[in-house]
Amino acid sequence: MDQGTRAEMLGRLAGAVGSVTVAHPTRVAIDGAPAAGKTTLADELAVLVREQGRDVIRATIDDFLFPRAQRYPRGEYSAEGCYFDTHDHEALNRVLLDPLGPGGNRRVQHMVYDRTTDTASSPPVTTAPDNAVLIFDGVFLMRPELVDRWDLRIFVSTALEKTVDRALVRDSAVSSRAEVERRWRERYIPSQQFYFATVHPTRHADIIVYNDEPQLPTWETR
Numbered sequence: 001m002d003q004g005t006r007a008e009m010l011g012r013l014a015g016a017v018g019s020v021t022v023a024h025p026t027r028v029a030i031d032g033a034p035a036a037g038k039t040t041l042a043d044e045l046a047v048l049v050r051e052q053g054r055d056v057i058r059a060t061i062d063d064f065l066f067p068r069a070q071r072y073p074r075g076e077y078s079a080e081g082c083y084f085d086t087h088d089h090e091a092l093n094r095v096l097l098d099p100l101g102p103g104g105n106r107r108v109q110h111m112v113y114d115r116t117t118d119t120a121s122s123p124p125v126t127t128a129p130d131n132a133v134l135i136f137d138g139v140f141l142m143r144p145e146l147v148d149r150w151d152l153r154i155f156v157s158t159a160l161e162k163t164v165d166r167a168l169v170r171d172s173a174v175s176s177r178a179e180v181e182r183r184w185r186e187r188y189i190p191s192q193q194f195y196f197a198t199v200h201p202t203r204h205a206d207i208i209v210y211n212d213e214p215q216l217p218t219w220e221t222r
Contacts, residue, residue, distance in 0.1 A: 003218040009209060010041075012219065013154065014048040016207060017133055020151050025057075025100040025132040027149060031141035031201055032156030033192045034184070035163035035170065037211045041156055042137040054133045057100075061138025063111030064092045068118050077182065079190035087138075088112060089145040097149040100134055139192075142201035155205035158212055160189050 002012070020026045030045075032038045039060065046056045065071065066088050074081035095109040106128040114121040128134075140146075142153065158166075164184045171180045195201060202208055210218040 001218055001220050003216065006044075006215050006217060009217045009219050010044050010048055013041075013045050013207065013209075014052065016152060016221075017045070017049055017054075018052060022102075022151050024102055024104060025106065025128050025130065025134060026151045027097060027100055027134045028136065028152045028154065029141040029146075029150040030135065030137040030154045030156060031139070031205070032137075032211075033158060033160060033163050034139060034188045035166040036156045036158040037214055038137040038156050040214075041154075041209065041211070042135050046135045049133050049135065054131055055129050057096075057108065057110060057128060057132055057134045059096060059110040059134065059136050061087055061092075061136070061141070062115060063113055063121070064088050064138075065113045065115070067113070067120070077186040079187050079194060082187050082191035083140060083194055087140070089143075092146070093149060096134070096136075097146070100128060100132070101149060106130070106132075140195055140199075140201075142204040143195070143199055147204055152207075153205045154207045154209060155202050157202070157208055157210050160192060162212055164189070 017026060017028055030038045030042045042058065046058050050056050064087055066086065071086050072078070072081060073085055091112045095112060099105055099108045107125050108128055109123055109125055111121050111123060141150070164181065167180050167184055168177055206222055208220045208222070210220070
């Protein structure tokens with residue numbers, strides 16, 4: 001277990017990305033609960049990897065959602081629905097992860113869904129360089145449909161109660177406190193508890209970042 005500044009932690013992660021030796025682009029998963037700090041970490045890591053001279057494809061699970069009309073067959077606050085009905089993993093594998101993997105043609109799309117319009121999206125197909133790095137953040141990235149597609153697996157660990165506090169600060173401008181708290185306590189937290197009980201994501205992680213104190217993180221390499 002190591003502890004240091006955020007810059008030291010990010011430097012260690014960038015070094016881990018650089019040490020991956022595969023004959024295709026490197027696919028990096030940054031997994032964790034909602035409001036754990038995945039997106040911020042992924043954005044910061046992308047800057048460092050670009051500074052190393054690598055092309056970075058920055059993508060997120062939020063651009064691989066099913067349309068809203070399909071996401072809530074079990075109800076808007078269903079934890080099972082959050083885990084089973086929310087994300088289009090088949091599309092994610094087809095247009096992004098598999099083309100970047102062994103034997104892939106590197107022709108990719110970074111999204112299939114537009115959150116702002118709740119509609120399907122089909123951006124232009126691009127061809128990734130051989131040495132490109134995909135930095136992909138999201139929830140449930142170690143689940144069976146995805147776990148074998150990653151070349152480096154990072155898990156951002158934060159106490160679930162702390163994610164509620166962060167969400168109340170982050171989302172208060174667009175939702176009421178009562179709505180945010182209900183969504184976390186009925187949908188997001190129970191779905192994460194189910195994920196931990198069935199998938200054990202930290203067992204699959206190469207690196208765990210303990211992000212309760214983002215400016216003074218602790219990290220563990222498996």
